[in-house]
Amino acid sequence: MVKIYNDYKDRADFLTVYVREAHPTDEWQMKSNVKEDVCYAQPKTLEQRVAIANDFVQRQKYPLPFGIDDMNNAADLAYSAWPERLYVIDEHGRIAFAGGMGPFKYDPEEVRAWLVKRFGPVTRTSSTAAPKS
Amino acid sequence: MSRFWKWTLGIFLGLLVIAFAGLSFMAGSPKDVYGMVRYALPHMHRGKLRVGEDAPDVRLLALDGSNHFHLRERTGSRPLVVIFGSYT
Numbered sequence: 001m002v003k004i005y006n007d008y009k010d011r012a013d014f015l016t017v018y019v020r021e022a023h024p025t026d027e028w029q030m031k032s033n034v035k036e037d038v039c040y041a042q043p044k045t046l047e048q049r050v051a052i053a054n055d056f057v058q059r060q061k062y063p064l065p066f067g068i069d070d071m072n073n074a075a076d077l078a079y080s081a082w083p084e085r086l087y088v089i090d091e092h093g094r095i096a097f098a099g100g101m102g103p104f105k106y107d108p109e110e111v112r113a114w115l116v117k118r119f120g121p122v123t124r125t126s127s128t129a130a131p132k133s
Numbered sequence: 134m135s136r137f138w139k140w141t142l143g144i145f146l147g148l149l150v151i152a153f154a155g156l157s158f159m160a161g162s163p164k165d166v167y168g169m170v171r172y173a174l175p176h177m178h179r180g181k182l183r184v185g186e187d188a189p190d191v192r193l194l195a196l197d198g199s200n201h202f203h204l205r206e207r208t209g210s211r212p213l214v215v216i217f218g219s220y221t
Contacts, residue, residue, distance in 0.1 A: 001216055012212045015204070017193060020176070023221040028168025030221075031161070038221055050198040056220040057196060064216070067193030067202065075204070078189035080180035081217030083173075089188040089213040093205060096212060098182050111214055118212065 001108045005064050007122040008115045012088075018053040018068045019076040022083035046071050086111050 005014050023030045024042040033039055043049035046068075053068050069075040076082050084102030088111060089095060097114045099106060156166045182189075190205040207213050 004214075008214075012214055013207055013210075014214045014216070015207050016216045016218070017204070019217055019219055021219045021221045027172040028165070030165075033221055040221055046194065047198065050194065050196070052220055054196055065207075066196050067204065068196070070192065070194065075191040075193060076217070078191050079182065079215075079217060080178040082176045082178075084216075084218035085180070086217070087182070087188070087215040089208050089215060091209060091211065093188050093208050095182050095184050095186050095188050098180065098184060101177060101180060102218070115212075115214075 001111075002063065004108055004112050004115065007112075008119065011119045012115060014064050016062070016064045016066050017075050017079075017081065018049065018056075018066065019081050019083075020049075020069070020073055021052070043071075088114055 008014075021027075021040060021042050023033050025033075025039050026041045029039070040052050040055075041048075043052060049071065050068055053066065056062060057066060067075075069081075079085060079087060080101065084106045086097070086099035086106065086108065087095060088097035097111065099110055153163070153166060156169075157163045160166045160169055188205070188208065190203050192201050192203055194201055204215070
């Protein structure tokens with residue numbers, strides 16, 4: 001997603017919305033989380049969620065603009081976001097693209113295809129590595 | 134219990150074991166099957182938003198942990214790509 005951001009940030013806005021953890025240590029932790037040292041319990045307070053979000057941004061050097069869902073999970077519920085999902089909202093505030101439910105139907109290339117259709121392909125290469133989600 | 138019901142129960146339990154074994158194979162382990170059923174399925178929703186519908190407005194918190202903003206404040210001049218996810 002970072003590559004797509006770097007390619008199209010001059011033409012579209014981007015916002016990452018941080019929702020409830022997908023694989024916290026106190027719920028369904030995956031082996032890959034342990035291997036990659038991404039071990040966090042499900043936040044019980046907003047401060048905890050903010051801390052993990054900041055950890056992510058710093059460890060992954062994540063450059064995209066960021067927003068964090070409140071503990072009532074309003075954004076998650078409104079957008080059926082958990083565990084991960086992509087949307088494009090047009091200039092009129094309407095859904096222009098609604099991605100599938102992650103992880104299996106989460107596909108950043110669908111967003112790129114939408115951006116290519118709207119703005120055309122980008123020919124320059126991007127050197128920034130993509131984040132996990 | 135009559136013989137018929139014993140057979141029925143036995144077949145049902147056998148199918149459950151086969152289903153669990155299959156899910157364990159797909160998910161990676163029995164622990165992952167439990168995790169998926171216990172923690173993932175209740176939160177997974179197909180999604181009801183469709184292209185053309187108004188994007189819901191929600192209040193979000195900035196990374197500094199103190200300033201709030203609304204998602205729709207970021208729309209208007211250009212398309213907005215929204216990426217939902219978490220670190221784990």
